Amino acid sequence: MMNLHCKEKARLFLAHETAGAAFEDARSRLTAQLDTTSHKEFDRLASAVKDALNKVENARKALNQHVAEHNCLVLENSMTT
Ligand SMILES: [Zn+2]
Numbered sequence: 001m002m003n004l005h006c007k008e009k010a011r012l013f014l015a016h017e018t019a020g021a022a023f024e025d026a027r028s029r030l031t032a033q034l035d036t037t038s039h040k041e042f043d044r045l046a047s048a049v050k051d052a053l054n055k056v057e058n059a060r061k062a063l064n065q066h067v068a069e070h071n072c073l074v075l076e077n078s079m080t081t
Contacts, residue, residue, distance in 0.1 A: 005072070006070065006072035008066060008070070008072075009063070009066060009067060009070070009072050012059065012062050012063040012066050013063060015059045015062070015063075016056065016059035016060055016062075016063050018059075019052065019055040019056040019058075019059045020056050020059075022052045022055065023049070023052035023053055023055070023056050025052075026045070026048045026049045026051075026052045027049050027052075029045060029048075030042075030045040030046060030048075030049050033045065
């Protein structure tokens with residue numbers, strides 16, 4: 001298990017997880033409707049995916065920055081890329 005002794009890190013990690021789940025959700029909605037959706041709806045879904053991805057990236061940056069500054073380290077494999 002991860003060491004979540006740092007509350008701020010735990011909060012940021014959770015925000016990243018939540019953003020990641022929202023992104024997966026938006027992406028699967030988009031791919032599920034690829035063949036059937038209208039152009040307009042496709043654009044809407046595609047931009048929702050893009051927004052969600054931005055949130056994931058921001059959350060990851062915030063997390064990485066916190067860990068770098070606070071030295072509260074080690075988020076196992078999933079965060080190494
Ligand atoms: Zn910390």
